[in-house]
Amino acid sequence: MSGNAMKLVVVGAAGRMGQTLIRAINAIEGAELFAAVEREGSPFVGRDAGELAGLGPIGVAVTDKPLEAFVAAEGVLDFTAPAATVEFAGLAAQARIVHVVGTTGCSAADDEKIKAAARHARIVKSGNMSLGVNLLGVLTETAARALGPKDWDIEVLEMHHKHKVDAPSGTALLLGQAAAKGRGISLAEHSVRVRDGHTGPRAAGTIGFATLRGGSVIGEHSVLLAGEGEMVTLSHSATDRSIFARGAVQAALWARDRKPGLYSMLDVLGLG
Ligand SMILES: NC(=O)C1=CN([C@@H]2O[C@H](COP(=O)(O)OP(=O)(O)OC[C@H]3O[C@@H](n4cnc5c(N)ncnc54)[C@H](OP(=O)(O)O)[C@@H]3O)[C@@H](O)[C@H]2O)C=CC1
Numbered sequence: 001m002s003g004n005a006m007k008l009v010v011v012g013a014a015g016r017m018g019q020t021l022i023r024a025i026n027a028i029e030g031a032e033l034f035a036a037v038e039r040e041g042s043p044f045v046g047r048d049a050g051e052l053a054g055l056g057p058i059g060v061a062v063t064d065k066p067l068e069a070f071v072a073a074e075g076v077l078d079f080t081a082p083a084a085t086v087e088f089a090g091l092a093a094q095a096r097i098v099h100v101v102g103t104t105g106c107s108a109a110d111d112e113k114i115k116a117a118a119r120h121a122r123i124v125k126s127g128n129m130s131l132g133v134n135l136l137g138v139l140t141e142t143a144a145r146a147l148g149p150k151d152w153d154i155e156v157l158e159m160h161h162k163h164k165v166d167a168p169s170g171t172a173l174l175l176g177q178a179a180a181k182g183r184g185i186s187l188a189e190h191s192v193r194v195r196d197g198h199t200g201p202r203a204a205g206t207i208g209f210a211t212l213r214g215g216s217v218i219g220e221h222s223v224l225l226a227g228e229g230e231m232v233t234l235s236h237s238a239t240d241r242s243i244f245a246r247g248a249v250q251a252a253l254w255a256r257d258r259k260p261g262l263y264s265m266l267d268v269l270g271l272g
């Protein structure tokens with residue numbers, strides 16, 4: 001480990017992404033696991049973070065004191081839950097550190113609080129930290145711009161594991177935003193997130209979402225552009241959570257020398 005390695009805190013350390021992040025930090029030169037955080041009362045507090053992640057002991061015990069960890073660290077990687085992320089954004093602002101937010105399902109009010117914290121913290125937030133999905137977003141924007149709303153209907157389809165608690169996924173919304181941007185429209189005003197019963201025919205110019213849940217699927221996303229007699233399908237399959245974790249570490253390293261502000265993975269990857 002180099003002396004200049006970025007000191008990172010993983011919050012939600014015992015979760016699916018928390019464990020993957022600990023393994024990614026361990027494998028990436030220039031990053032160091034400084035602390036691992038779980039909520040007060042969690043059975044994982046006091047356990048060695050490396051053991052939790054299947055690496056063997058690394059001498060970092062899981063703590064339930066996030067602020068103590070943040071003030072001595074340089075960045076926090078956060079794939080937890082919306083309420084926790086809003087709290088961590090406030091603490092990251094107090095500590096003036098980098099906050100990488102992968103948490104999905106945040107409400108508009110949550111996003112306002114995260115934006116306010118970005119006056120002091122350097123926050124990178126994205127519904128998907130992988131290079132492939134962010135490229136898919138760029139391709140979706142281009143396709144939506146080229147294939148107009150009169151003749152082409154856009155639907156976003158996603159499938160995830162049975163434990164996922166939010167829908168549509170953060171990635172599906174990211175792709176919907178990209179399609180809306182390509183068409184020069186507001187997603188909020190044109191999205192159809194649920195269909196049930198006698199819905200009537202599809203309204204032209206809308207962007208539809210369909211959600212599937214089951215088994216251990218890590219993340220499947222497709223953008224379907226359906227025209228008369230033909231369909232263009234753009235899709236991404238995640239086969240390993242390490243793609244998200246590597247992207248999160250890359251985002252932290254990128255944000256290390258930036259000014260406070262709210263950034264996206266498109267900024268990190270230079271695709272913006
Ligand atoms: N942007 C991206 O690229 C990706 C985003 N995600 C998102 O990341 C989030 C987490 O996903 P996943 O890892 O599968 O979920 P898990 O439920 O496996 O992990 C979440 C972890 O966060 C912990 N946690 C919740 N609240 C707190 C708190 N206040 N303090 C400390 N720890 C807390 C949970 O503890 P407890 O069990 O006690 O609640 C749990 O250990 C989801 O929103 C998911 O959509 C996932 C993959 C990629």
Ligand SMILES: O=C(O)C1=N[C@H](C(=O)O)C[C@H](O)C1
Binds near residue numbers: 164
């Ligand atoms: O909850 C997950 O697992 C995932 N969540 C993100 C999302 O909501 O899009 C990213 C990835 O698809 C996995």
